Amino acid sequence: MNIILSNASSDPIYIQIMNQIRQSILSGEMVAGDSLPSIRQLAKDLQVSVITTKRAYEELEKEQLIDSVVGKGCFVSGANKEFIREQRMKRLEEKMMDIINESKELLMTKQDVIDHLTLLFEEE
Structure with a gap:
C-alpha cells in the first residue's frame, strides 16, 4: 500500500490517508482479509502522528471498511x-x-x- 500525502491539499492528513486506503479497498487493490500496517508503523512510514493514523483507521472502521482485532492489527473487512x-x-x-x-x-x-x-x- 502506497500512501502519498500532500501538504498543499486542503484535506487534513487523516482524510488523505482514509481516502487512499478507501480507494485501494473499493478498487479491489486490497481485498477482504488483507492486513494493514499497524497504526504505529504507518505513522512512522508517513512521518505523522500516531493520533493521525489512529483517527484514519477509526473512521475507516466506522465505515465498515476495516476491522480492528485487538493484539493482531487491522484488516480489510469482508463487508459487502x-x-x-x-x-x-x-x-x-x-x-x-x-x-x-x-x-x-x-x-x-x-x-x-x-x-x-x-x-x-x-x-x-
Whole structure:
C-alpha cells in the first residue's frame, strides 16, 4: 500500500490517508482479509502522528471498511461493497442537499448550479 500525502491539499492528513486506503479497498487493490500496517508503523512510514493514523483507521472502521482485532492489527473487512457504496451515496446526497439549500439562499437557478458543478468537474 502506497500512501502519498500532500501538504498543499486542503484535506487534513487523516482524510488523505482514509481516502487512499478507501480507494485501494473499493478498487479491489486490497481485498477482504488483507492486513494493514499497524497504526504505529504507518505513522512512522508517513512521518505523522500516531493520533493521525489512529483517527484514519477509526473512521475507516466506522465505515465498515476495516476491522480492528485487538493484539493482531487491522484488516480489510469482508463487508459487502454494495452496502458500503450505498452508505457513501447517502452521505453524498446529504452534501448535495446542503449545496442545493445554499444555492437557493444565493438565489442561484438549477441551471446555475449545474453549470458551476460542470465547470468544477471538468477542472478536476
